Amino acid sequence: xxxxxxxxxxxxxxxxxxxxxxxxxxxxxxxxxxxxxxxxxxxxxxxxxxxxxxxxxxxxxxxxxxxxxxxxxxxxxxxxxxxxxxxxxxxxxxxxxxxxxxxxxxxxxxxxxxxxxxxxxxxxxxxxxxxxxxxxxxxxxxxxxxxxxxxxxxxxxxxxxxxxxxxxxxxxxxxxxxxxxxxxxxxxxxxxxxxxxxxxxxxxxxxxxxxxxxxxxxxxxxxxxxxxxxxxxxxxxxxxxxxxxxxxxxxxxxxxxxxxxxxxxxxxxxxxxxxxxxxxxxxxxxxxxxxxxxxxxxxxxxxxxxxxxxxxxxxxxxxxxxxxxx
Amino acid sequence: xxxxxxxxxxxxxxxxxxxxxxxxxxxxxxxxxxxxxxxxxxxxxxxxxxxxxxxxxxxxxxxxxxxxxxxxxxxxxxxxxxxxxxxxxxxxxxxxxxxxxxxxxxxxxxxxxxxxxxxxxxxxxxxxxxxxxxxxxxxxxxxxxxxxxxxxxxxxxxxxxxxxxxxxxxxxxxxxxxxxxxxxxxxxxxxxxxxxxxxxxxxxxxxxxxxxxxxxxxxxxxxxxxxxxxxxxxxxxxxxxxxxxxxxxxxxxxxxxxxxxxxxxxxxxxxxxxxxxxxxxxxxxxxxxxxxxxxxxxxxxxxxxxxxxxxxxxxxxxxxxxxxxxxxxxxxxxxxxxxxxxxxxxxxxxxxxxxxxxxxxxxxxxxxxxxxxxxxxxxxxxxxxxxxxxxxxxxxxxxxxxxxxxxxxxxxxxxxxxxxxxxxxxxxxxxxxxxxxxxxxxxxxxxxxxxxxxxxxxxxxxxxxxxxxxxxxxxxxxxxxxxxxxxxxxxxxxxxxxxxx
Amino acid sequence: xxxxxxxxxxxxxxxxxxxxxxxxxxxxxxxxxxxxxxxxxxxxxxxxxxxxxxxxxxxxxxxxxxxxxxxxxxxxxxxxxxxxxxxxxxxxxxxxxxxxxxxxxxxxxxxxxxxxxxxxxxxxxxxxxxxxxxxxxxxxxxxxxxxxxxx
Numbered sequence: 007x008x009x010x011x012x013x014x015x016x017x018x019x020x021x022x023x024x025x026x027x028x029x030x031x032x033x034x035x036x037x038x039x040x041x042x043x044x045x046x047x048x049x050x051x052x053x054x055x056x057x058x059x060x061x062x063x064x065x066x067x068x069x070x071x072x073x074x075x076x077x078x079x080x081x082x083x084x085x086x087x088x089x090x091x092x093x094x095x096x097x098x099x100x101x102x103x104x105x106x107x108x109x110x111x112x113x114x115x116x117x118x119x120x121x122x123x124x125x126x127x128x129x130x131x132x133x134x135x136x137x138x139x140x141x142x143x144x145x146x147x148x149x150x151x152x153x154x155x156x157x158x159x160x161x162x163x164x165x166x167x168x169x170x171x172x173x174x175x176x177x178x179x180x181x182x183x184x185x186x187x188x189x190x191x192x193x194x195x196x197x198x199x200x201x202x203x204x205x206x207x208x209x210x211x212x213x214x215x216x217x218x219x220x221x222x223x224x225x226x227x228x229x230x231x232x233x234x235x236x237x238x239x240x241x242x243x244x245x246x247x248x249x250x251x252x253x254x255x256x257x258x259x260x261x262x263x264x265x266x267x268x269x270x271x272x273x274x275x276x277x278x279x280x281x282x283x284x285x286x287x288x289x290x291x292x293x294x295x296x297x298x299x300x301x302x303x304x305x306x307x308x309x310x311x312x313x314x315x316x317x318x319x320x321x322x323x324x325x326x327x328x329x330x331x332x
Numbered sequence: 333x334x335x336x337x338x339x340x341x342x343x344x345x346x347x348x349x350x351x352x353x354x355x356x357x358x359x360x361x362x363x364x365x366x367x368x369x370x371x372x373x374x375x376x377x378x379x380x381x382x383x384x385x386x387x388x389x390x391x392x393x394x395x396x397x398x399x400x401x402x403x404x405x406x407x408x409x410x411x412x413x414x415x416x417x418x419x420x421x422x423x424x425x426x427x428x429x430x431x432x433x434x435x436x437x438x439x440x441x442x443x444x445x446x447x448x449x450x451x452x453x454x455x456x457x458x459x460x461x462x463x464x465x466x467x468x469x470x471x472x473x474x475x476x477x478x479x480x481x482x483x484x485x486x487x488x489x490x491x492x493x494x495x496x497x498x499x500x501x502x503x504x505x506x507x508x509x510x511x512x513x514x515x516x517x518x519x520x521x522x523x524x525x526x527x528x529x530x531x532x533x534x535x536x537x538x539x540x541x542x543x544x545x546x547x548x549x550x551x552x553x554x555x556x557x558x559x560x561x562x563x564x565x566x567x568x569x570x571x572x573x574x575x576x577x578x579x580x581x582x583x584x585x586x587x588x589x590x591x592x593x594x595x596x597x598x599x600x601x602x603x604x605x606x607x608x609x610x611x612x613x614x615x616x617x618x619x620x621x622x623x624x625x626x627x628x629x630x631x632x633x634x635x636x637x638x639x640x641x642x643x644x645x646x647x648x649x650x651x652x653x654x655x656x657x658x659x660x661x662x663x664x665x666x667x668x669x670x671x672x673x674x675x676x677x678x679x680x681x682x683x684x685x686x687x688x689x690x691x692x693x694x695x696x697x698x699x700x701x702x703x704x705x706x707x708x709x710x711x712x713x714x715x716x717x718x719x720x721x722x723x724x725x726x727x728x729x730x731x732x733x734x735x736x737x738x739x740x741x742x743x744x745x746x747x748x749x750x751x752x753x754x755x756x757x758x759x760x761x762x763x764x765x766x767x768x769x770x771x772x773x774x775x776x777x778x779x780x781x782x783x784x785x786x787x788x789x790x791x792x793x794x795x796x797x798x799x800x801x802x803x804x805x806x807x808x809x810x811x812x813x814x815x816x817x818x819x820x821x822x823x824x825x826x827x828x829x830x831x832x833x
Numbered sequence: 834x835x836x837x838x839x840x841x842x843x844x845x846x847x848x849x850x851x852x853x854x855x856x857x858x859x860x861x862x863x864x865x866x867x868x869x870x871x872x873x874x875x876x877x878x879x880x881x882x883x884x885x886x887x888x889x890x891x892x893x894x895x896x897x898x899x900x901x902x903x904x905x906x907x908x909x910x911x912x913x914x915x916x917x918x919x920x921x922x923x924x925x926x927x928x929x930x931x932x933x934x935x936x937x938x939x940x941x942x943x944x945x946x947x948x949x950x951x952x953x954x955x956x957x958x959x960x961x962x963x964x965x966x967x968x969x970x971x972x973x974x975x976x977x978x979x980x981x982x983x984x
Contacts, residue, residue: 047378048658048665056381057672076375077742080516080533084743087530112521115530162790167518190476190789191518193782196601196657196664203655204472206790215671219656219678295674327865328521499889503847506882510854513875522861522871525854548917555913555944556906723945724955727937730917731963734933735975739967744924744976751918758910762902763843781874789868 032271035097038073042100044085046078051101054130054260058101061288067279081167082106083116090118092265096272099126100263107259107312108169108319114331119316124264124273125308127280130293131257131301133233134171134211135240137226139202142209147230147249150209154185161187162207164198168328171258172211174319175232177326178253202226213258214239214297232256239297259301259315261308277304335461342690346698351391351691358395359699362402363706367410367418369543370736373403374661381669389673390688394695396669400662401453401645401696404605405703408445408638413438413564413717414729416547416736421605421641423542423771424613428626428633430550435629436565439573439715444583444631445638446707447575448590452639453700455591456598456646460653461693465682468654471599476786477798479602481807483780486607486772488811489614491818493768495627498818501769504760508773511536512781519785531745538606540746541774543733544753545760545767551726552758564718573712575631583635586616590639597640598647601659605644606775609637618814627768646696653689655679839902840893847886854879913944929975934960 041059043051052074059072077085082105089100102120109116136147144150154161165172173189180186190207192198195216201207203225214237220226230249231240246253262280264273283289284302293300303311323330345351365376377396384392407419412429425445432441459467487505494501514525515535526532567573590612597608616636617626626633651657656677658664670677675685682689720728737750760767791797799805854875862870920936927935934956941952968975 046661047374048661048668052378053668053672056378060382060385074378075742078534079741079743080530083530083533113516113523113533115523115526115528115533117530159792168521188789188792190786191782192786193518194602194658194664196651196659199655199657200472200601200651201475204475206475219676219680223679225679499885499892503882503885503889506878506885507847507850509878510850510875510882517871519868520862520865520871524861524871524875525857552910552914555910723941723947723951724959727933727940727955727959730936731933731959734921734929735963735967738929738975744921747921747924747976748918751914751921754917755914758914759843762904762907763839764902765843784874785869793864793868 033096033269033275035068035070037097038071039068040075040098041072042075042077042085042089042098044076044078044082044103044106046076051103051260052076055101057292058283061283061286061292062279064288065283065286067282067286080113080116081109083109083113083118086116086118086123089123089263089265094267095265096268098265099276100265101260102263103260104171104258104315105169107315108323111316111319111323111330111332112169112328119332120263120312121309123266124268125305125312126262126264126273126276127305128259128261128301128303128308128311129280129284130260131299132213132260133231133237133255133257133297133299134175135214135217135228135232135243136175136209136230137202137212137217137221137228138209139205140225140227142227144209144229145227147244147246147251150229151179151183151185151251154187155183158186159188161209163187163189164192164201164207164210165189166193166198167191168326169319169323171256173326174256174322175211175253177322178256179251181325182251182253215295218297233299237297238294254318257299257301259311261301261303273305338686338690339461339694341687342692342694345390345687345691346394346694350388351394351695352698354387354391354395355398355695355699356702358398359402359405359703360706361395362399362404363406363703365399366403366406366422368736368739369410369416369418369547369732370539370739372419372661372740373400374665375739376403377662377665377669381672384669384673389675390691392669392673393666393688393692394699396666397649397692397696398699400666401642401699402703404453404638404642404645405446405449405707407641408449408634409442409714410732412441412445412634413714414547414725414732415550416729416732417539417542419605419641420538420542420775421609421637421644423546423606424609424637424768425634426546427613427768428628428630431627431629432631432634433564433718436567437572437629438564438718439567439711440575440579440631441634442711442714443573443575443708444579444635446704446711447580448583448587448635448639449642449707450700450704451587452591452594452643453646453703454697456595456643457693457696457700458646459595459643460646460649460696464650464654467599468650471601471651472655473803474600476783476790477801477804478807479600480780480783480787481798481804481811482597482600482603482607483776483783485807485811485814486611486614486776487780488814489610490769490772491815492614492617492623493627493766493772494818495764495766497764500763500765504765504767505769505773508770508775509777510773511541511770512774512777518782529745531743535778536749536774537737537740537746538771538774539740540737540750541753542771543737544750545757545770547729547733548750548754549757549761549767551729552754553761554722554726566718567712567715573715574708579631582630583632585619586632586635587639589616589619590636591643594640594643595647598644598659599650601651601657602779604660605641605648607779608640608644608647610772610775612636612640614814618817652677653681653692656681838893840889840896844886844889844893848883848890851879851882851886855883909944913940916940924976928977930960930964930977932976933963 041055043055045051055074062068077088092098110119202210228243231243231245232255234255407422408425410416410418411422411425412433415426415430417423429441490505516533593612594608597603613636616632617623648659648663651659652663658667737746858872858875861872863872864870916939920932923932937956938952941947941955
């Protein structure tokens, strides 16, 4: 009897010793992971988060499931503040977009910057195209710019808020060409498209996925693409540089952050999970379906990107006459 | 595709047993969700999205749409019985619906709400089926100046919601406009009236104000008396348990009004069911032969807004399905769902996916019938809720309000806001300030300011843009006319007085 | 309190709000780079509010036969409101379930003068009902603390 107990104990110890390397690998989530997004259900970040959650399950990249939590408000400020409060929480992540980066520059109440949180990875870059109504007289971007130069302030562009990518592209183009046209903010994507299709504005910067169907139906025409390389869906449309405009192709970024004060090994774990996600077939299909670009960057690269991005944003906003608070 | 053959194909899809099941699940779920304040169709649909991958796309779409319009049926129940708006569009139903319940006619109110919703819902589907593509084109002619005039028209309705003191009604409306302005100004990113609080950056949620000013204020008011026994009289007798023939006759115009206005306003992206129900209510009161009854329990005052918020769902699906443009929160989630399933909503959607579109349309007819059949017999049952003794009912209402508000944003700040608005609403009742204009100002204020500034940006600061665009000019004139109604009435009264002397 | 007085006070309060709005609005841009600025609309409705509240104050002062506001039950209403406010403030510490149960207990015992047992039953039943329905079945989070929190 004693021998058996001893044997069992030895076996148990051996098993323990054998699994020790697995423990030493460190962190693995044991509860459903909370993924915080700043939009309501159906919004851009929400849809991305839900898609990622599905892909994680399908490709078995996580031992637990991901749960999307909507913390809307303040253009990302509420979600960022919520993450900041969850210091050291190992079970929470957030999906950020460009507004999280720009918000603290213009809004005194938006105190939490990406630097205050733990950057994990950058995931996608969303390119855009410059579109006009199909019966517009402009067949190329230079034509539009020339028309804008002839009647400064008369042509109109519909877009999001003053700090949105739409306006940033406009500011950059205006500065580099000397042309000037008006910018009209519409809070909803649907309204922006309706304004263009109804002929109330002349041009808009729109995501290729949103524009796709309208182009196919013949209602919209694309003048140029806001990308570095031509998108597969638009092989015949020149990029900004190819059209002759020395303007950086400003992407809309999306990525992952974690609350502050997360142990180093957790960051490594998450970096690894998302890196493997970007290598899967489902992810490639997701990117292709939505016409996103793979913008994967790990945590260190993301931090550098953040500094670059905010520096550039400051300059652009100042020139646009927007008051900066940070 | 010819409409009749499309419809035949649609019924073939919708009448399949599995799709009928999904339709039923959707409308029941929608009704339940609509009853609960705060929890709304967008969040519910988003939660169910992963499940929908296991179903066929037609069935999934049918179910999600069922949740959408089912919620409109459910929203009126708590509005009428407890003065708790279940859906933001049900706020207007609180006005006359709860008044009817106080008079012991809760059952009749619930019944007329169900019938109006059925009639309007069906008209909405008819509209979607018959005139969607041409209507969508007309809707595109609507832009910021027209929206501004629509909002101005809606705000002019305050004149009809005034009650005794026009001064106080206008002041309440202005306070509503102010609350609407709290938050970040999208055009300039300036923070306005946020008192340095980041929770106010996106403004005050409408649900918070509505629940505070209606539900909580009502509970506080009911606490005044030495409350014994029941809160509201339980309806007795068939006359009060269900609407009478006289009620139905009185609502003839309201059915038309609600259906048509709701549908048309629903087609405009960005104009929602709350605006539709307010405008429908206002128009109904304006043409009524007994306007003084409104606010005190006029059946038409329940039928018109309830109808409007139902046919609005049919209208909101028009831009979604014909152009791929979502007009409201719920249609945005539906759009995301369609994209996730691999469809491409846009101008070619209907012609490339006829069985999905027609299946959906047919299922909406079926769904509306299901909802009527479900809701009408349940009316006497719901009315029994009023039997609950006050000491259980009022804490329950407080709990529902808190949970409802918390479920929208997960923020305790919002809960403390709703408590503050409850106090405000109570004080307003005591001091005879009407609540409806405040809500009206809140709903329309933000949209109106945006529309005005967008219009002026479009015209480079030229105000005449409002007068030169035809639709805009017409609606502004109508708004002006409405504003002059009280003066007409006063003039008339003087005239009559002068004649008598 | 006579209605004349009530109107006077509420009119003054609104006038004060109007003043605040106008002051804030003048600090923002009246016209922005592309049209009216952030201060445009608030300034105008602030002015309207000031004018109307002045009219209200004037009319309350000049009114000859005021109707009275019935403040009789107000004390009870304010007590309930205070209890509600305290209960909500306590959510952060004790969570919804306990806070709401306490509020219900208070209302039943103090407002409705029912025996403590009945109050306790109702309080527990309602709080438990909310917990089960929302936290468990519908997966809607309630303010929570300790064992009532998910996961």
